Amino acid sequence: MSRAFNFSAGPATLPEPVLLQAQSEMLDWHGVGASIVELSHRGPEFMGIAAEAEADLRRLVGIPDDYAVLFMQGGATTQQALIALNFANPRQVADYVISGHWGKTAIKQVKPYLDARVAATGEAGGFRGIPARASWQLSDDAAYVHVTANETIHGVEFRDVPDVGAVPLFADFSSSIASEPIDVSKYGLIYAGAQKNLGPVGISVVIVRRDLLDRAGQPRADIFDYRSHLKGESMLNTPPTWNWYLAGLVFKWMLAEGGVQEFAVRNARKSALLYSTIDGSGGFYRNEVDPAVRSRMNVPFFLHDEALDKPFLKEAAAAQLISLKGHRALGGMRASIYNAMPVEGVQALTAFMQDFQNRHG
Template identity: 70%
Template sequence: MARAYNFSPGPAALPEPVLRQAQADMLEFGDAGASVVEISHRGPEFLEVARRTEADLRTLLSIPDDYAVIFTAGGATTIQALLPLNFAAAGQPVDYVLTGHWGKTAMKQAASGCDARIAASSEAGGFRDLPSRSAWMLSAGAAYVHVTANETIHGVEWREIPDAGNAPLIADFSSSIASEPLDVSRFGAIYAGAQKNLGPVGIATLIVRRDLLECAGQPRAPVFDYRAQLEAESMLNTPPTWNWYMLGLTVKWMLDEGGVAEFAVRNARKAALLYAAIDGSGGFYRNEVAVAARSRMNVPFFLHDAALDAAFLSEAKQAGLVGLKGHRVLGGMRASIYNAMPEAGVQALTDFMREFQKAHG
C-alpha cells in the first residue's frame, strides 16, 4: 500500500517512523508482556513514558522551570472552557482577540465562566488579517488576554508575539506549536490539542506559569482544577495512555530531526513553495489572506471557478494527495503543512496544481 500525502488539518498526518514504532508496540510494549494500550497508567512502564514525554517536550520547546506541564484529555476546546474557572475570579473580565473561527470558539467556551470581552477582532474583514495592536481595547483588571496563535480555518498566524499589556497572555497554539522556536516566558500559558503537530487526537497539553496556578479561580470539581491535575501528575483520572505515548513518540521524532530550529527552516520553505504556486498562477488560484498574516501551517486557497472544485479534489486523490477540501466555513481548498508533512509532499502538490491548471485553465 502506498501512503498518500495527507494535507488534513487535524487529525493530521503523523510521521511515518512514529506510526511504525507504534505499530510494533501495539502488540507488545518492551518487556511489559502486553500492549502499550493495555498496561496500567500507574505501572512503571507507563510512568516512564509519561516522565520521558514531559522531559522531551521541555527540551523541544525550551520550557522554563517555572512553568508546569499538564497533559489533559478533551482537547483544546475543553481547556478553553476551563481557563476562566482556573484563572479568573467570578465576574472578572477576560479579553479575547478574535482572528478567526477558533478564536470565536475559545471565547464561546469561556463565556459561561467569566465576563468575556472582545478586545479586538478582524471579523469585519472576513478574518483575512490580524487586528492592529493599536486598535486593541484591553479591559482594566482583566484576568488574562487570549489569542489564537494560528487560525487553522482562516489561515492567519501571529508572526510576532503581541503585547498583552498588564495581563498574562494565554494562547492557543494547537496548529503551530513546535513549528519554530518560541519564547514561552512571554506567555502566562500556552496550550495545544495534539492532533496537528504533536501527535494524535484525544490529548492536549497546557504549559502554564506556576504562579498562575495559585489563582483561586472559581468553584470547580477537582478534575477541572489544574492545581489538582498537576499534583496528580496529570493522572487524577485515568488518562488517554495511548495518545500520551504517541505524543511522546512524536516529540522524540522532532528532537531527532533537529528540533524546532530545523522545523522552522523546513516550514518556511514549504510555505514559500506553496504560496509561490498560488501567487504565480495568474489568478487561477488565490489566497485572500494579507501577506504579512499568512499562516505557515494552514494554507486556504480558491480556484478561479468553484465549479472545478470537485474535479480538483478527485484528480488530487488519484495523484496521491488527500485532505485538501476546505472547511465548510470557507469552502475552497486548504493544505495543512504541519511538521510531519515532508517537503516532497508540498512539491508534489504544487506540481499537481500546475498540471491541473494546464488541463483546466
C-alpha cells in the same frame, strides 16, 4: 494504496517512523507481554513514558522551569473553558482578540463564567488579517488576554508576540506549537490539542506559569482544577495512555530531526513554495489572507471557478494527495502542512496544482 500525502487539518498526518514503531509495539511493548494501551498508567512502563514525554516536550519547545506542563483530555476546547474556571474570578473581565473561527469558539466557552470582552476582531474583514495591536481595547483589570496563535480554518497566524503589558497573555497554539521557536516566557499560558503538530488526537498539552496556579478561580469540580491535575502528575484520573505514548514518540522524532529550529526552516520553505505557487498562478488559485500574517501551517486557497473544485479533489486523490477539501465554513481547498508533512509532499502538491492549471486553465 501506499501512503498518500495527507493534508488533513487535524487529526493530521503523522511521521511514518512513529507509526511503524507503534505498529511494531502494538501487541508487545518492549517485551512486557502486553501493548502499552493495555498497561496501567501507574505501572513503571507507562510512568517512564509519561516522564520522558514531558522532558522531551520541555526540551523541544524550550519550556522554562517556572512553567508547569499538563497532559490533558478533552481537547483544546475543554481548556478554553477551564482557563476561565482556573484563572478568573466569577464575572471578572477577560479580553479576547478574535482572528478567526477558533477565537470565536474560545470566547463562547467562557461566557457563562466571566465578562468576556472582544478586545479586537478581524471578523468584518472576513478574518483575512489580524487587527493592529494599536486598535486593541484592553482592560487593565482583565484576568488574561486571549489570542489564537494560528487559526486553522482561516489560515491566519500571529507572526510576533503582542505586548499586552502586565496582564498575562494566554494563547491557543493548537496548530502551530513546535513549528518554530517561541519564547514561552512571554505567555502566561499556552494550550494545544496534539492532533496537529504534536501527534495524535485525544490528548492536549497545557503549559502554564506556575504562579498563576495560585489564583483562586471559580467553584469547580476537582477534575476541572489544573492544580489537582498538576499535583496528580496529569494522572488525576486515567489518562489517555496510548495517545500520550504516541505523542511522546512524535516528540522524540522531532528532536531527532533537529528540533524546532529545523522545523522552522522546513515550514518556511514548504509554506513559501505553496504560497508562491498560488500567487504565481495568475489568479487560477488565490489565497486572500494578508501576506504579513499568512499561516505557515494551514493554507486555504480557492480555485478561480468553483466548478473545478470537484475535479481538483478527485484528481488530487488519484495522485495520492488527500484531505485537501476546505473547511465547510470557507469552502475551497485547504492544505495543512504541519511538521510531519515532508517538503516532498508540498512539492508533489504544487507540481500537481501547476499541472491541473495547465490542463484546466
